[in-house]
Amino acid sequence: MLELRAVSVRYGPRAVVRSVSLDLPAGSWLAVIGPNGAGKSSLLKAVAGLVAHDGEVLVGGRPLGGLTSRERARAVAYAPQTPELPDRLTVTDYVLLGRTPHLPPLARERRSDLVVVEQVLSRLDLSTLADRPLRTLSGGERQRAVLARVLAQQAGLLLLDEPTTGLDIGHAQALLELVDRLRTEEGATVVSTLHDLTLSAQYADRLLLLDGGRVAAAGSPAEVLTRETVERHYEARVEVLHTAAGNVVITPTRHPATPAGDLR
Ligand SMILES: Nc1ncnc2c1ncn2[C@@H]1O[C@H](COP(=O)(O)OP(=O)(O)OP(=O)(O)O)[C@@H](O)[C@H]1O
Numbered sequence: 001m002l003e004l005r006a007v008s009v010r011y012g013p014r015a016v017v018r019s020v021s022l023d024l025p026a027g028s029w030l031a032v033i034g035p036n037g038a039g040k041s042s043l044l045k046a047v048a049g050l051v052a053h054d055g056e057v058l059v060g061g062r063p064l065g066g067l068t069s070r071e072r073a074r075a076v077a078y079a080p081q082t083p084e085l086p087d088r089l090t091v092t093d094y095v096l097l098g099r100t101p102h103l104p105p106l107a108r109e110r111r112s113d114l115v116v117v118e119q120v121l122s123r124l125d126l127s128t129l130a131d132r133p134l135r136t137l138s139g140g141e142r143q144r145a146v147l148a149r150v151l152a153q154q155a156g157l158l159l160l161d162e163p164t165t166g167l168d169i170g171h172a173q174a175l176l177e178l179v180d181r182l183r184t185e186e187g188a189t190v191v192s193t194l195h196d197l198t199l200s201a202q203y204a205d206r207l208l209l210l211d212g213g214r215v216a217a218a219g220s221p222a223e224v225l226t227r228e229t230v231e232r233h234y235e236a237r238v239e240v241l242h243t244a245a246g247n248v249v250i251t252p253t254r255h256p257a258t259p260a261g262d263l264r
């Protein structure tokens with residue numbers, strides 16, 4: 001579904017993504033992880049066609065560079081980490097923008113487009129906010145509106161840059177469950193960046209760990225999220241726990257542990 005061949009991104013003389021290659025089957029979920037500044041967002045932007053890159057990006061076997069912007073928007077939907085929103089639009093009108101690649105040029109939205117938007121708003125718990133201008137939303141509500149626009153686009157490949165930033169644990173979970181449903185029921189392929197390693201392990205079936213723009217590790221969550229790998233690349237102290245339900249939990253640890261009540 002998504003193939004990267006030696007993709008590199010540079011800003012001026014500085015390479016921030018260095019020769020990343022991968023092959024992602026349709027219906028899988030890849031979480032790109034790594035410390036701050038590792039190149040995660042830049043890699044997503046390269047796949048979205050938003051920054052110049054070396055190497056090749058193929059979606060469904062077709063080089064992305066060879067698609068028209070309309071074809072590209074039907075194939076790939078991208079949610080940036082810090083989107084700039086047209087603040088005066090209502091939530092519904094903003095999410096309707098996601099339908100643009102499906103409309104004939106200059107045509108107005110059809111009943112079917114409104115139905116898609118209503119469904120997405122309902123799934124993201126945004127129906128009661130449908131008529132509100134974007135500028136009146138809270139941070140978490142804005143984040144969900146951005147996701148709603150991306151989902152309304154109904155592209156086969158979803159690129160989500162830190163989709164749970166600013167969301168409380170319940171809304172984060174609901175959003176990731178929804179994305180996962182799109183993946184399992186409709187065959188969408190997902191590439192997301194996620195700082196929360198525990199959530200990455202729960203939702204993604206593959207992880208790509210970037211450090212200094214290079215692939216430091218790749219594979220299943222259990223293969224990548226070892227204590228040694230996380231500690232080395234994040235310069236952190238962690239413990240990797242395995243719950244009875246089979247979840248991997250990455251938790252920070254303190255050494256030496258400071259006893260509670262001994263904080264003088
Ligand atoms: N437009 C730009 N011009 C110059 N340098 C940039 C630009 N965008 C990003 N960078 C630099 O490229 C490097 C990688 O940035 P990127 O945003 O891809 O990292 P990231 O892994 O997503 O980081 P974070 O976890 O902090 O969001 C950083 O050092 C950043 O300062």
